[in-house]
Amino acid sequence: MPRRKREKIALKKTETSRRTRRSSFELRRIRGMKDILPEDMSYWDWVISKAECLALAYGFKKIETPILELASLFTRSLGKGSDVVEKEMFVFTEKGGEEVALRPEGTAPLVRVYIEHGFLNRPQPVKLYYFGPFFRHDRPQAGRFRQFHQFGLETIGEASPMAEAELIFLSFILFKELGLDVSIQINSIGCPDCRSSYIKVLKEYYSSRKKYLCETCKKRWSKNPLRLLDCKETDCRELSLDAPHIIDHLDEECRKHFTKVLEYLDEAEVPYTLNPRIVRGLDYYNRTCFEIWPSDEETSSQNALGGGGRYDYLIKELGGRETPAVGLALGLERIIILLKEKNIKPPVDSRPLIFVAQLGESAKKKSLRLYERLRKEGFRLAQAFTKDSLKNQLSLADKLEARFTLILGQKEVLDKTILLRDMENGSQEVIDFNKIVSEIKKRLEKKNNNQF
Numbered sequence: 001m002p003r004r005k006r007e008k009i010a011l012k013k014t015e016t017s018r019r020t021r022r023s024s025f026e027l028r029r030i031r032g033m034k035d036i037l038p039e040d041m042s043y044w045d046w047v048i049s050k051a052e053c054l055a056l057a058y059g060f061k062k063i064e065t066p067i068l069e070l071a072s073l074f075t076r077s078l079g080k081g082s083d084v085v086e087k088e089m090f091v092f093t094e095k096g097g098e099e100v101a102l103r104p105e106g107t108a109p110l111v112r113v114y115i116e117h118g119f120l121n122r123p124q125p126v127k128l129y130y131f132g133p134f135f136r137h138d139r140p141q142a143g144r145f146r147q148f149h150q151f152g153l154e155t156i157g158e159a160s161p162m163a164e165a166e167l168i169f170l171s172f173i174l175f176k177e178l179g180l181d182v183s184i185q186i187n188s189i190g191c192p193d194c195r196s197s198y199i200k201v202l203k204e205y206y207s208s209r210k211k212y213l214c215e216t217c218k219k220r221w222s223k224n225p226l227r228l229l230d231c232k233e234t235d236c237r238e239l240s241l242d243a244p245h246i247i248d249h250l251d252e253e254c255r256k257h258f259t260k261v262l263e264y265l266d267e268a269e270v271p272y273t274l275n276p277r278i279v280r281g282l283d284y285y286n287r288t289c290f291e292i293w294p295s296d297e298e299t300s301s302q303n304a305l306g307g308g309g310r311y312d313y314l315i316k317e318l319g320g321r322e323t324p325a326v327g328l329a330l331g332l333e334r335i336i337i338l339l340k341e342k343n344i345k346p347p348v349d350s351r352p353l354i355f356v357a358q359l360g361e362s363a364k365k366k367s368l369r370l371y372e373r374l375r376k377e378g379f380r381l382a383q384a385f386t387k388d389s390l391k392n393q394l395s396l397a398d399k400l401e402a403r404f405t406l407i408l409g410q411k412e413v414l415d416k417t418i419l420l421r422d423m424e425n426g427s428q429e430v431i432d433f434n435k436i437v438s439e440i441k442k443r444l445e446k447k448n449n450n451q452f
């Protein structure tokens with residue numbers, strides 16, 4: 001084949017493959033994953049900082065764990081039959097051949113830390129809080145994402161019922177401070193002993209009604225009968241209403257423990273609803289279980305804002321010594337969605353005190369150092385140094401509702417002065433460049449305005 005023809009064919013092939021590559025490219029987010037845009041950040045910052053302040057005030061210490069963990073950590077702790085392990089975990093084999101998972105929840109990783117780092121030798125209980133992304137391959141819908149964020153608290157090494165009362169109290173206060181009305185749904189699922197005798201009674205109740213159950217619940221009947229109680233399908237829900245209650249089958253110790261939790265909550269004036277259908281979807285729980293629902297959604301845990309409970313057997317299950325523990329996690333996306341629905345806005349005080357404007361090349365050159373000088377004084381600032389037009393800069397200063405604008409032009413640079421414009425009354429004054437800080441402070445004092 002002649003060289004020219006060969007070259008033409010090769011060129012055509014490259015172009016085709018480039019075109020194919022380009023056409024298979026799709027610019028989009030992965031289903032169930034969300035971007036958090038700058039305009040939403042004030043909600044996130046507000047909720048997280050409130051939660052962190054409370055956690056710290058009650059003696060919790062911050063911890064971060066990796067997003068990837070061995071998949072077996074979750075299979076072992078959440079239970080093979082749990083929805084999270086059975087259907088929702090993002091699992092893959094990494095290059096070294098190990099099966100790893102994007103963490104679907106935060107309790108198991110914290111228990112791993114507790115055992116692996118010998119936290120048993122630290123003063124007990126170990127109280128930890130965390131915040132970060134979690135992953136579940138669930139069907140995306142309102143308030144349900146494949147990547148979502150939790151704020152979690154865990155008290156490891158504490159058997160006292162005061163530990164769960166403290167966590168519930170803390171979350172109740174957090175929601176109150178955010179201006180959200182919530183309803184705390186609480187139950188006790190006892191210890192493995194009282195649960196096994198209850199499960200016999202529960203299965204008996206359901207055996208004559210099995211045909212009315214949904215397909216998933218038919219499987220649950222033999223694999224995980226407790227979960228029959230929190231199915232969201234209408235028929236299953238109706239059947240669960242007359243099902244026997246586990247609290248009527250608690251042994252003496254479990255009953256006493258639960259009564260104490262409720263007494264502490266009563267004393268702290270935390271309202272709650274006893275809900276026999278709160279059994280939680282993860283296998284590690286025992287005794288107290290609870291969920292936090294928006295107060296106007298009293299009938300469904302579909303959009304629970306948070307949930308938690310005791311897990312006194314998990315540390316041993318994962319290879320540690322028997323250690324009592326309790327924890328809770330709040331879903332941040334759901335909290336923010338609810339805040340928006342209720343038209344509750346984070347307090348804003350992002351108005352800049354001073355907008356720094358510049359006009360001309362020599363002024364532009366001076367602007368960065370001037371800005372830094374003012375920032376170090378603690379003033380809240382704004383600027384648009386890439387812009388050349390003074391008109392554009394002033395209209396931005398207006399939009400941002402800056403209290404003052406400092407205008408540095410060619411003439412001011414030569415005179416070692418600067419223009420100080422009061423944005424409230426439009427008055428403008430030439431001031432000494434070296435006295436900017438004292439001049440601004442003087443004006444603020446005069447107006448008794450301490451906004452910086």
Ligand code: HAM
Nearest residue numbers: 105107144145148304305306307308309327328329331
């Ligand atoms: P969880 O109930 O599975 O518990 O999740 C806690 C909260 O995370 C839920 O109430 C919900 O607000 C949020 N959440 C869960 N899945 C999603 C999702 N797909 N999309 C959006 N938000 C979601 C736990 O994870 C336990 N580790 C809690 C715990 C801590 N128990 C003891 N310590």
